[in-house]
Amino acid sequence: MEKKNPMSKALVRRETLAGYSFMLPSLVFFVGFVIYPMIMCIYTGFFDSTMNREDIFIGISNYKELFQDSIFLGALKNTVIIVVVSVPVTCIFSLWVSSVIYNLTGPICSAFRVIFYLPVVTGSVAVTVVWRWMFNNYYGIFNYIGNKTGVLDRNINWLGDEKYALACIIIILLTTSVGQPIVLYVSALNNVDQSLVEAAEVDGATKFQCFWKIKWPQIMPTTLYILVITTINSFQCFALIQLLTSGGPNHSTDTIMYYIYYNAFKLYRYGYGNAMGVILAIIIAVLSALQFKMAKSE
Amino acid sequence: MKYRKIAALTLSLIMAVSVAACGSSSDTQKNADDNAATPSTESNNDAEPAGGDSAESTDITLWTYPIGNWGDSATVDGLISNFETAHPDINVTVEYLDYTNGDDQINTAIEGGQAPDIVLEGPERLVANWGAKGLMVDLADLWTDDAKEAIYDSVENACQDANGVFYEYPLCMTAHTMAINRDMFEAADALQYLDEETRTWTTENFQKAVKAVYDSGQTDVGAVYCSGQGGDQGTRALVNNLYGGTFTNAEHTEYTAGSDENIKALELLNSMEGIKFDSSIAGGDEINLFCNGTLGMAFCWNVAQEKGNADAINFDVLPMAFPTESGDPQLCGGIWGFGIFDNGDEAKISAAKTFIDFMANDETQAVESVKASSYWPVKDLGNIYSDDELMTEYSVFVPYMGDYYQVVGGWAEARTAWWNMLQQIGSGTDVKTAVDEFVTTANAAAAAAQ
Numbered sequence: 230m231e232k233k234n235p236m237s238k239a240l241v242r243r244e245t246l247a248g249y250s251f252m253l254p255s256l257v258f259f260v261g262f263v264i265y266p267m268i269m270c271i272y273t274g275f276f277d278s279t280m281n282r283e284d285i286f287i288g289i290s291n292y293k294e295l296f297q298d299s300i301f302l303g304a305l306k307n308t309v310i311i312v313v314v315s316v317p318v319t320c321i322f323s324l325w326v327s328s329v330i331y332n333l334t335g336p337i338c339s340a341f342r343v344i345f346y347l348p349v350v351t352g353s354v355a356v357t358v359v360w361r362w363m364f365n366n367y368y369g370i371f372n373y374i375g376n377k378t379g380v381l382d383r384n385i386n387w388l389g390d391e392k393y394a395l396a397c398i399i400i401i402l403l404t405t406s407v408g409q410p411i412v413l414y415v416s417a418l419n420n421v422d423q424s425l426v427e428a429a430e431v432d433g434a435t436k437f438q439c440f441w442k443i444k445w446p447q448i449m450p451t452t453l454y455i456l457v458i459t460t461i462n463s464f465q466c467f468a469l470i471q472l473l474t475s476g477g478p479n480h481s482t483d484t485i486m487y488y489i490y491y492n493a494f495k496l497y498r499y500g501y502g503n504a505m506g507v508i509l510a511i512i513i514a515v516l517s518a519l520q521f522k523m524a525k526s527e
Numbered sequence: 528m529k530y531r532k533i534a535a536l537t538l539s540l541i542m543a544v545s546v547a548a549c550g551s552s553s554d555t556q557k558n559a560d561d562n563a564a565t566p567s568t569e570s571n572n573d574a575e576p577a578g579g580d581s582a583e584s585t586d587i588t589l590w591t592y593p594i595g596n597w598g599d600s601a602t603v604d605g606l607i608s609n610f611e612t613a614h615p616d617i618n619v620t621v622e623y624l625d626y627t628n629g630d631d632q633i634n635t636a637i638e639g640g641q642a643p644d645i646v647l648e649g650p651e652r653l654v655a656n657w658g659a660k661g662l663m664v665d666l667a668d669l670w671t672d673d674a675k676e677a678i679y680d681s682v683e684n685a686c687q688d689a690n691g692v693f694y695e696y697p698l699c700m701t702a703h704t705m706a707i708n709r710d711m712f713e714a715a716d717a718l719q720y721l722d723e724e725t726r727t728w729t730t731e732n733f734q735k736a737v738k739a740v741y742d743s744g745q746t747d748v749g750a751v752y753c754s755g756q757g758g759d760q761g762t763r764a765l766v767n768n769l770y771g772g773t774f775t776n777a778e779h780t781e782y783t784a785g786s787d788e789n790i791k792a793l794e795l796l797n798s799m800e801g802i803k804f805d806s807s808i809a810g811g812d813e814i815n816l817f818c819n820g821t822l823g824m825a826f827c828w829n830v831a832q833e834k835g836n837a838d839a840i841n842f843d844v845l846p847m848a849f850p851t852e853s854g855d856p857q858l859c860g861g862i863w864g865f866g867i868f869d870n871g872d873e874a875k876i877s878a879a880k881t882f883i884d885f886m887a888n889d890e891t892q893a894v895e896s897v898k899a900s901s902y903w904p905v906k907d908l909g910n911i912y913s914d915d916e917l918m919t920e921y922s923v924f925v926p927y928m929g930d931y932y933q934v935v936g937g938w939a940e941a942r943t944a945w946w947n948m949l950q951q952i953g954s955g956t957d958v959k960t961a962v963d964e965f966v967t968t969a970n971a972a973a974a975a976a977q
Contacts, residue, residue: 279659280634280637280638348843364808366805367747367805367816367821367822368821386803386805386806387807388807389754389805389806389807389808389953391954411690418806427735474754474806474807475754477753477754477805477947477950478753478754478807478808478950478953479806479947479950479951479954479956481954483857494631495943496940496943497634510639
């Protein structure tokens with residue numbers, strides 16, 4: 230039987246101590262600014278909590294009210310529509326663009342990356358202001374072009390009409406969402422083992438077969454990451470709504486995130502807002518787990 | 528290994544020291560505040576104005592909404608400088624708010640125990656909101672008998688709650704109007720439908736004028752803006768005036784916007800060619816669209832808009848009262864003044880009262896303070912705008928000022944419900960259904976506030 234070395238145990242203890250000491254600063258901030266607010270969010274969700282008075286414990290009343298609140302249910306529906314449309318479109322479009330540009334070299338590849346990544350690094354307020362101008366009811370460029378070309382016979386109130394407002398939000402969201410996935414896919418496709426691709430081509434595999442049988446499995450971890458991140462971002466769509474429509478017209482562009490903000494910071498219903506936050510977190514967690522599971526089984 | 532241990536230990540120490548430093552700093556500040564409070568409280572007991580003879584200076588904060596040039600630092604710096612010259616023992620720090628985020632900033636400050644000492648705004652916030660929540664100081668000692676006699680009765684009523692507690696000391700007032708593009712109306716031969724002398728028109732003539740302008744090719748005559756609450760006094764005044772409706776009862780305890788008159792007015796607006804319910808714009812956007820000639824009229828207007836947008840306007844603006852059936856317009860007024868947050872520090876409260884007294888009552892300063900707002904005084908200070916043609920033109924609207932109903936309970940919730948209701952109507956919801964929903968929501972908020 231091998232005898233344990235007492236020195237190595239002391240060494241491990243010292244290493245562990247040093248490791249935890251290094252972690253301590255960020256751990257304090259993490260606990261203080263992430264974990265504690267999360268716990269408070271869950272806790273406050275059971276209270277009628279508002280400004281300038283003591284919180285009143287109301288059990289699960291906030292949660293009961295949520296599922297009878299037609300505006301919340303509308304916001305949930307809008308959020309699901311945004312996710313269902315934007316996540317697949319973002320993933321497919323960015324994979325397609327990446328497949329086209331990943332083996333380009335030099336400035337052309339860089340130019341494409343810059344074009345698609347630019348909306349990501351541009352401030353969301355600046356992007357939104359430009360889009361707002363383009364969608365303007367009175368002098369926006371879309372109405373101008375539509376009228377000049379005869380496609381439209383009158384100006385359309387893109388952001389002020391229930392029929393179009395949510396679609397406009399999704400279009401803008403797509404332009405700001407594809408940049409990062411493209412960069413990630415380009416990088417992932419460049420890391421695919423080229424010898425396998427070449428061998429398959431020698432054996433007579435078509436381009437589609439090469440992609441589907443060789444490249445796709447190898448970029449699956451990246452796809453999974455993109456799916457999860459895009460889903461979370463879509464669920465948390467807020468700035469666009471706040472800056473463009475404030476949830477209107479007639480709550481047709483409310484999302485859960487915006488409705489949380491509206492309740493917590495406009496109506497000062499902190500407890501109700503927190504209850505919504507908990508529901509949103511549960512939905513995102515369940516969906517992410519499902520995505521992981523599906524990707525694993527594939 | 529040794530190096531890593533030392534590095535980790537140093538980092539931890541820095542962290543601990545930082546945290547300790549924060550605590551220590553707060554404690555020091557608290558002690559300083561306590562120390563500052565003690566002598567001034569004594570001087571207050573001796574009926575001296577804060578810091579009057581005290582050796583220590585008192586720091587107070589003023590948060591101001593953009594009421595004319597009270598939102599402009601260059602102007603306010605001059606006013607503060609006058610005050611600090613007269614009262615060198617009181618230092619005033621100013622923070623500028625806007626109407627988009629200002630309420631959030633103040634409410635966040637209240638929650639964090641960092642509310643400003645003085646805030647410059649109107650009764651709907653000072654009296655009906657923060658005052659009703661017990662956050663403001665009773666300003667009864669500023670409202671002396673002389674002050675009550677001098678200040679107009681309608682203003683005095685607006686500055687107190689139902690129990691007669693004063694939470695605002697007023698500085699200035701105005702009547703919110705609407706405005707038309709005179710050139711556009713003239714080209715459409717629509718000026719015949721309005722009285723340029725009294726600046727009034729009837730509901731019937733308003734319809735005729737809008738139709739004439741619309742028929743002349745100007746399809747966007749006016750917009751019932753409703754993307755948010757900004758400038759909502761314009762849409763409220765328009766709806767209330769058309770057929771003589773009211774927004775609340777006379778006691779300001781109940782919302783009456785669901786009356787037949789208001790429903791009729793909303794149905795009329797919804798049916799008029801040239802007027803659209805636009806949920807993509809708020810009051811500020813409407814003003815911009817009017818100033819650049821896109822819209823033929825603005826429902827969100829007052830003299831400050833014409834002054835502030837002078838460079839952008841290249842047509843003749845004709846400010847008008849809202850159209851009525853009776854010919855007796857009831858304009859929505861704006862009354863602005865000072866309120867003091869009860870931060871529990873008597874020295875600061877006393878200093879804040881000294882500041883308000885100086886700004887609103889000092890013989891020479893009061894005129895300058897009012898002029899900075901671009902509005903009119905709340906008491907007779909003589910014709911302070913005798914050399915200003917534009918202000919003289921707009922003074923015709925002051926007698927049209929109607930009931931200041933914004934002190935009704937649940938005001939913040941009602942404002943939100945109002946633009947939501949307009950959005951519903953614009954989206955095709957039946958007017959009565961939408962209005963009923965608004966009244967139910969608003970009255971529930973009013974009941975909860977009582």
